[in-house]
Amino acid sequence: MSSPLPGPANEPLRSRHRIDRTLRLANPAQTGPIEGITRPSWGLADAVLGLLAFMLVPLAGGVLIALLGGGELTPALVLLSLAVVWATILGVCLVVSKRRGYGSLAEDFGLRFKWVDLGIGLGCGIAARLLVLAVTSLLVSVWPPPDGQMPTTNISVFLTGGTVWLIINAFIGGVLIAPVLEELFFRGFILRAVQNTWWLRGSKHSVDHAPALAADNATIKIAVPRRSLKTATTAAVLISAVIFSLVHVGSVPDLYSTVVLLISIFVMGVVCGTLTVLTGRLGPAIVTHIFFNGIAMATALILNIG
Template identity: 30%
Template sequence: MNNYSPKHRDKPGAGKGLNITWSALDGIYSILFLAAALTGVYFGSARIFIALSDRQLLSANISNISFIVLYGIQVLLMMGIVWFIALHKRKGRIRDLGLKYYSIGKTLWYTLISLIAIFAISLAYVFVMNSVFAIEAPASKIEILIKNRSISNTVLLVVVAFIGPVIEEVFFRGFLYSAFKKNWGVLPALFLSSFLFSLVHLQLYSFVPLLIIGWLLAYIFEKTKSLFPAIFLHGVYNLILILILLGQFEMIKMY
């Protein structure tokens, strides 16, 4: 019997529930494909950059065009997977990914409370890593790009604070979290989607904070059944970080 037949769709007026027609297995296949594709793109691009500049990819010599092209490939891969599996193959609807309206007031409230929690946890984490383990935070890829003026601030802000949050929330929460929850329940889905979200950022030092942020974003999505609060929180958080880094860079230039 076809488990994805129309009779399994939510009835009209059934409430806030989302009708997830794709499965956890779809999510696993998607992650494996994405990992293989991005690995190929990364190392293929690295060979080109090494040949041209004798520097490693993401070593601070990425032009605006190169950055946009590489990020564009990642966006096309992630959104292509979501479209093909969730919308085309499994006949899902855009609203089932969580792309539907949610109260602006409640969104702002979730964002305020979440930002306070995130920055408190992040500061505590950095303090413990520095004081207890004597490990300092390495420069992130974004910090390197800002310090070396490899990419214009406008491009960086648009990608990191606007495009990135939308793409990542649709893929990791709307698509993956929903698939894992459908087959395995809320708690396993919260952990696994957050783990993958943290892992894909390739930042070992920040793995735990990113894991917590991913868990919080998935939890908000679970509570609201809408991606917009998570997208807004994600975007505001990234925007604050970028503005802090840009401010630090300008202060360093002054002195």
């Protein structure tokens, strides 16, 4: 094993208590009881490639699906298009975890749950919806909708077909599956990649014996901070929320609705990102996302809006 990193700023963290106190915002996979901070081999370059795959694969699939449907987006084709997106997200995360990380979605990206996450998610999901309502109400008062028409949302695509399709696309797909995979990708993968790149730089030191989850004969890289962890974490939360909101831009038809949607998704992204770094796991963010989407779906069904 390598010798401790020199200097007070890079002093090894000798106890779990101290790790929790000083590096509580970092990915827990980097703060185990070893000499120094481990540096994951996946970073911003992997995030960029992952985002390209996230955008291009579903786009190509969407074109093919549109051709198959003759321009009409039936409930079955909606499910197929969603499945393409989900498969891309899961595939990217699995590949990065296997080739660049420990080979575990829980270890690399924090895909863990606790029972308390249900209560946290319920409260934060409702709070996020109320915050979005307050912000969009302020926007509407400052910038009234053109021609007095209220902005449209991206929910209507889920609310087509009969009861069976509503259950499959809206509630199983939009409320349950999408939050899990989107949080895994945007808060587990993208947020941590930005955080690591902003926060750490490589070091010549290494640990030759990898944890049980790492590949045999692997070497764990030790890193040293280049910036404050709080600064890097704040940047990561905001940047991941911006990226998350931008990928939803094409789902509404007009500029006003796009601005409202961007604000809504950004607010939710900040809430979920904050929960992720504060708890060190994705459970609270996933449950928050589930309730956030569920409230929107239920409201749209009750008011018959989309």
